[in-house]
Amino acid sequence: MNITALIEKGIDGNYSVFIEDEKYPYGIIGTGSTVREAKDDFLGGYQEMKEFVEDAGEDFVEAEITFKYDIPSFLQDYAYAFSLAGLERITGVNQKQLGHYISGYRKPSKKTIRKIETGLHDFSKQLAAVQFI
Numbered sequence: 001m002n003i004t005a006l007i008e009k010g011i012d013g014n015y016s017v018f019i020e021d022e023k024y025p026y027g028i029i030g031t032g033s034t035v036r037e038a039k040d041d042f043l044g045g046y047q048e049m050k051e052f053v054e055d056a057g058e059d060f061v062e063a064e065i066t067f068k069y070d071i072p073s074f075l076q077d078y079a080y081a082f083s084l085a086g087l088e089r090i091t092g093v094n095q096k097q098l099g100h101y102i103s104g105y106r107k108p109s110k111k112t113i114r115k116i117e118t119g120l121h122d123f124s125k126q127l128a129a130v131q132f133i
Contacts (some may be wrong), residue, residue, distance in 0.1 A: 001064070003020070003021045003024045003064070005019055005020065005065050005066070005070050006020050007039070007068065007073040007074075008070045008073060011104065013033070014032065014033055015033070015037070015106075016029060017038045017067070018070070018085060028042060028049055029042065030043070035069075035076050042118075046063075055124065068124055071101045072101055072103075076089075076102065084098045087116075090123045091118075091119060091121060092121075
C-alpha cells in the first residue's frame with residue numbers, strides 16, 4: 001500500500017510526521033526538534049507498530065511511504081544543500097520571504113508553494129541531465 005506522511009513544523013518550533021491517508025489502518029506519528037529526528041521517530045514508530053501487530057498474530061499491512069513537506073520543514077531539512085540565495089535563484093522567491101517561511105512569521109500562498117515546487121522540480125531535471133566527461 002502506498003501512503004503519504006506529512007511533515008509539518010509546529011507553532012512550538014518542533015516537527016511532526018503523520019499519515020495523511022485515513023485508509024491506512026494504523027496511526028503512526030513522529031516528532032522531533034528537527035525534520036530528521038521527526039522522520040526517524042516516525043519510522044521507528046512504524047517498526048514498533050509492525051512488531052506489535054505481528055506479535056498479536058495478525059498480518060501487518062506494509063506501506064511504501066512518500067514524505068510530503070510543508071515549506072518550513074523542507075527548507076530546514078535541505079538547509080545543508082540549499083542556501084536561501086540559491087533557492088531564490090532556483091525558485092524566483094525572494095530569500096527574505098523564504099526566511100519568513102522558515103521562521104513561521106509568514107505562510108506561503110498556494111501560488112507561492114507551487115512556484116517553489118515547480119522551481120525545485122525543474123532544477124532537479126537539470127541536475128538529472130548533467131553528464132561529465
